[in-house]
Amino acid sequence: MTSTTDIAFATESQLDSAIDDLTRGAANWAALPLPDRIALLERTHESIAAAADDWAEAAILAKATPRGPLEGEEWMSGPYATLAGFGAAIESLRKIAKGGSPADGLKTRTAAGNRTAFTMLPSNLYEFNLFHGFKGEVWLEPGVSATQAKRTAGLGAKRLGENGGVGLVLGAGNISSIGPLDVLYELVAYNRASVLKLNPTFGGLLTAYERAFAPLIQANLVRVVNGGAQVGQYLTGHPGIQHVHITGSGVTHDMIVWGSTTDKSGTPRLDKPITSELGGVSPIIVVPGKWDAADLRYQAEHVATQRFHNCGHNCIGGQALILSADWPQKEQFLAELRTVISELPDRTSWYPGTEAKTAAAQAAYPDAERINGRTLLKVDDTTSQSAFTTEYFGPVLAHTELGGSGIDFLRAAVEFANTKLDGTLGASLIVAPADRTAMGSSFENAIADLRYGTIGINVWSAVGFLVSALSWGAFPGNTLDNVGSGIGIVHNAHLLENVERSVLTGPFRPFPRSVANGEFTLSPKPGWFVTAKSGLGVSEKLTRFAANPSWAKLPGIFNQAFRG
Incomplete structure (x- = not known):
């Protein structure tokens, strides 16, 4: 694990110089024709690919990730996600350069509530094969037509000559592609150069980042700096910074904006716009059904993944498991979940403050089960309700029960x-195909009523983060004084306006059980499962593929994926 005490923080004079350079870079970007912008991003894509090994290794060391399959988490959530994001942005700019819309060629339909839904996954034959049985859509706000959306798509990429100035991106300390993808969106969507201030937990990634983003650094469009709270305070108050974007906690957001977590009256202390992604307590809703033993095991692994991936240090980690009190298989499912947790590899929490949060959860719930270094607790009318309002950001999973079945339960x-739950970043739902079919159109109506920025149906909502064409951020409507899971979105590679949410759907069962039970999907257990033996092999090969897509690389990916 990288020690933050060994990291040199940027000085104020270095920060001043960086902002001066970026100010010139933003002006140059404003004057840059689209073909030159595309060429610059293509060179950056190549440099990210060249730095991928160093990047993944630096992230593994920063987190002390156990060697073996779990190393795949750092490949997939680091260089792979970033390569995919840059590739999608380049494709959108190419469409605009040809006189078209970045939304050209996308399939659309009308979703519940008169919402236009754009199909983003699969977007090509590669994705059709790599993510067989998965589907991702962006839903627009009600009443926005597909024609209108295609006409207005493009954001800052259509506003050549616009100078967005210099922004500050306060990077997350848990997923290594968050900061880089935020920087990319600032540049493409808002014509803004960025100072990316690393969270001290990722201070050891500075060299890998500088290698990966060398073309953008040389063009004075990005500066990556190390620093603690004092560096962040200096930058947020700097007159050369026009905008702030933060991934972190609501507490940090409020201290930046208001200088307080309680007094949010009057004029904000921050004198510039801010956007944010702040996490929350994400639900995992399990619709009761009649499952066989293999279903119970697979979905227990699915739930365990949603909480214990990355040691639980995910803003999108599922924390509140919602079961039906009337489900005959409820206790079987919980027993299977306990078994899965007991079999997970040993892992030490590495994110600062986790031990205190875990201890607080165990103190609030004296009957909490401690299983293999993880905490499983039950919330009911007789217990504390704090698990619904406190984001533990660690290996703590709560479960609770509601009455009913079918659409009534949903x-x-x-x-x-x-x-009841804090935040609106993401929600996940598990439902057997037959049970979904039985609900008819009421199922999608219920999904439309679920106010979350990303919804995963039979797939962890976090997968939406990996699909760069989807939006990422809280459900719209938050304000500076009630920020919830944040304000604004990122990713959104097709540069759509009026985005409300993203919705993903995955297979209920992996191949071959999927086909045997009537689902036409050939995907095996996903490589992001914490129980996947194929995690490292799949993730590394997907990264090589994203660097230079080729049909010749697919057999190697499939060979790894079907190892389970």
């Missing part, structure tokens, strides 16, 4: 998630 779970 509606109750949606209402519960909307009104």
